[in-house]
Amino acid sequence: MVNPLLENQVFRRINVIKSTRNVLLTGLVAALSACGGDGGDPLSVTLLHMNDHHSHLDAETTTLKLPDASGATQSVTLPLGGFARVAAAIQEEAAGSKNVLKLHAGDALTGDLYFTQSDGEADAVAMNTVCFDAMAIGNHEFDSGDSGLAKFINFLHKDPAKCKTPVIAANIKTASSSPIAGKFSPFTLVERGGQKIGIVGITIANKTKNASRPDATTVIADEVTSAQQTIDALRLQGVNKIILLSHAGYEMDVKTLAPKLDGVDVIVGGDSHSLLGPDTLKAVGLTPEGPYATQLQDKSGQKVCIVQAWQYSYAIGKLNVDFDKYGNVSACNGQPMILVSDSYKDSKTGTSAASSTADAAAYTAALKQVGAFRFTTPLAATTTALKPFSDAKTALGAVKVGSANDNLCLRRVPGIGAKSDTTRSKLGDVCNKDATVVSQGGNIQQLVAQAFLDQGQRFGGADLSLQNGGGVRIDIAKGDITVGKVYELLPFKNVLVRISMTGQQVKDSLEDGVDSMLGNNGGTGSGAYPYTAGLRFDVDITKAKGSRISNLEIYKNSAWANFDLAGTYKVVTNDFTAGGGDNYLTLKGIDKSLKENTFLDYADSFLAYVKAKITLDKPAVSTYSTKTYKE
Structure with a gap:
């Protein structure tokens, strides 16, 4: 979590500057950016991210169109996702990468009997087997009001010595009496490779106010204005690498946030449940909404990389980002990782879809050729942690x-x-x-x-x-x-x-x-x-x-x-x-x-x-x- 003293100093400074002349702020920010901020050296980071898992903690199934050994297309059902696969994939990909950031773009809650039974405790337990570096607040985190969100954050921070994921939203302002007051911050700072990276949270405003249940005294402010104020404040502190953890939807990320913000480098998104990836997905029966990563320019003409990782613990995203010595993105590349296993069933009969080892090999080869699937064994630690919740859910469900x-x-x-x-x-x-x-x-x-x-x-x-x-x-x-x-x-x-x-x-x-x-x-x-x-x-x-x-x-x-x-x-x-x-x-x-x-x-x-x-x-x-x- 951000040091409260640093946060107060940041916003006191920006308020002073805003009260004099906005042009002064612009000049200071540009000068700091040109000087390379606190780093001065290029930096490469790896982002492992998810969004919108909505209490979907168990593996499900999906049916895809895959060629068998003879080349004939079959409708094949196979296991899909589950939070234990998410945790395993993040752990394994992190082990082989440098300067890793683990991010959740919001809407952890509401959508499965796990939530109905535990009010988010099961989700918190699962998430703590990953221990994310930051989580944005999604609109559905407010489905049970501020008190429901406070309960979830308490679950998430139950054992802070082991894991205390920062919960962030720059455009949420609460009354001091709100149960969530003091439990989240506008941003969090992390250090990788000896350099500071600012992660700014954004929650979709109108949708949260009108399609969820925040308390009447909780204000969800404009996304662009709030994000820019926070980015400017961080840049005044010499932080020149900014990730926007955005629960605002792919369309807003692409059409509003990226082009209207100055100083944003990466947008890790959620809310719209968007599957981004290669067009090769269409061959197996999935149509992506856009490329992974979608690359645009911010207000000042600098590269912005936008990603999202579908929904319901089905996938994670892996994005590699290269920053130059000035903190600008020089390159980004990566892929969605749809989490599956090689247990193939005929979609009509439910029996094995592989009449031979050659068929199974053909299905596996076809999925690998798509370039968006990851064969993943669930993480035992997550499965064990969820077992009490899973047993209770099973009995009822x-x-x-x-x-x-x-x-x-x-x-x-x-x-x-x-x-x-x-x-x-x-x-x-x-x-x-x-x-x-x-x-x-x-x-x-x-x-x-x-x-x-x-x-x-x-x-x-x-x-x-x-x-x-x-x-x-x-x-x-x-x-x-x-x-x-x-x-x-x-x-x-x-x-x-x-x-x-x-x-x-x-x-x-x-x-x-x-x-x-x-x-x-x-x-x-x-x-x-x-x-x-x-x-x-x-x-x-x-x-x-x-x-x-x-x-x-x-x-x-x-x-x-x-x-x-x-x-x-x-x-x-x-x-x-x-x-x-x-x-x-x-x-x-x-x-x-x-x-x-x-x-x-x-x-x-x-x-x-x-x-x-x-x-x-x-x-x-x-x-x-x-x-x-x-x-």
């Missing part, structure tokens, strides 16, 4: 409640454009390029909306339901559905709320969701996209707000009919959106007297739906809330 007859795909936003979230599905292109998913959105989001409508109708009545796409977290692959899978699908501690609304308010709420998805007016991004059951509509994002939603129809008396904007409807949604989360401002503005808390847990509601149905199929095309999507 293993209970089977139903089955899926087909893959139920995760997709927040239909389409193929920049806003369409096309790489989030862990099932890869079998979902990301599915025709119905592309045209109308996620199968699983639609089923969740239907489950909520069913529960609302059983308990007090409902005409339609509304669910934000980002509240649904995973695909449901074909096969068994367990309690654990349901809570992984819907991991947040939400309840269903019934609201009495006019038809116009319903339409306005849909407009709010699409506008927020587009990032307008403090919008939170793809997670805000609306899914409804009992209501369907056309979407045209090329139009202005107020005209994007049209041709609304309601399902009534076993048929679709025109939706009456002057009518009154009972709408079931979750308490997050009902309170204005994801910028559903129309819902927020509805009088409390028209809102009824059903006290129905939203994960339990889907659990009841699965138990009642026993088997789940893809929704009928006619029931999707998005009839058409124009971009």
Whole structure:
């Protein structure tokens, strides 16, 4: 953690300079940079990083398209990720590298029964088997308010003599009464090769304020302004090598932070769950969002290297960075490392996919040729540390409640454009390029909306339901559905709320969701996209707000009919959106007297739906809330 005295001195100095003339600051920073800061010698470092593991601590599986020994393409299922593989990969790669930095770009929490059971303790225990040099605060670290984040940091720092990972965020300001006050810093300083490196944390602002639950007194300030102030302060101390640990998303890293900041060298990102890597990934059924590393220029024309390492403990990133004697990046190179093992299964039968050792060798060779996979044996120490949590999770999560007859795909936003979230599905292109998913959105989001409508109708009545796409977290692959899978699908501690609304308010709420998805007016991004059951509509994002939603129809008396904007409807949604989360401002503005808390847990509601149905199929095309999507 940063020395508080140094931190106070840094910010006193920058405040004095800001109060006189900003040009003086610019001149001082430029002079220090030209002098080479505190180093004066070139330096090479290796960054080993991850992000957005969301309490996914166990290994999962993935299905890839791989050529067998004869050259025929097969659908092959193999183990994927798990935090014990993350820890092993980082340990092994660190052992063979110099000047290593181990970084976590945020969103450690929320997304699996591990979090439901332990409130983040399991995540902290796993992370401490790595002992990261810094962790950014992600928006989901606030899902249980400031107190929830404080509890997690306490778990993370339980044994500071062994490991005390600095938790950093330059754009978060708290009241002195906040449970997290004093538990995080704007930046941390590390020394490698005798030279100081500044690591600055950034948390996505609008999304955290509107799509999570920080305390009302906790301020999430502008990302660029906060980052630049902190970079300038560090440079005034002679630190000329700056890493931005950014939980702000790949798009913001590329389009906003890199080009608008002066003095940033590397951006290690998170939030958008972006798989970056070579185009060779497409051959096995994965489409990267961009290259690893993405290389751009900062405001002053210096090289900036941007990386991210996918999601859910599936991968780590390894970036080698060369700094010249002035602290500027002269070169960067590296690769994502998707963590797998060579246990191959036929995706249809579940039996061994390798009918011969030659087939297994062919699959392994194909993965190695991609240049983005790492065959990794889980670290025993991490597995042992997690065993008490794993045993407790297994006992609850293993209970089977139903089955899926087909893959139920995760997709927040239909389409193929920049806003369409096309790489989030862990099932890869079998979902990301599915025709119905592309045209109308996620199968699983639609089923969740239907489950909520069913529960609302059983308990007090409902005409339609509304669910934000980002509240649904995973695909449901074909096969068994367990309690654990349901809570992984819907991991947040939400309840269903019934609201009495006019038809116009319903339409306005849909407009709010699409506008927020587009990032307008403090919008939170793809997670805000609306899914409804009992209501369907056309979407045209090329139009202005107020005209994007049209041709609304309601399902009534076993048929679709025109939706009456002057009518009154009972709408079931979750308490997050009902309170204005994801910028559903129309819902927020509805009088409390028209809102009824059903006290129905939203994960339990889907659990009841699965138990009642026993088997789940893809929704009928006619029931999707998005009839058409124009971009």
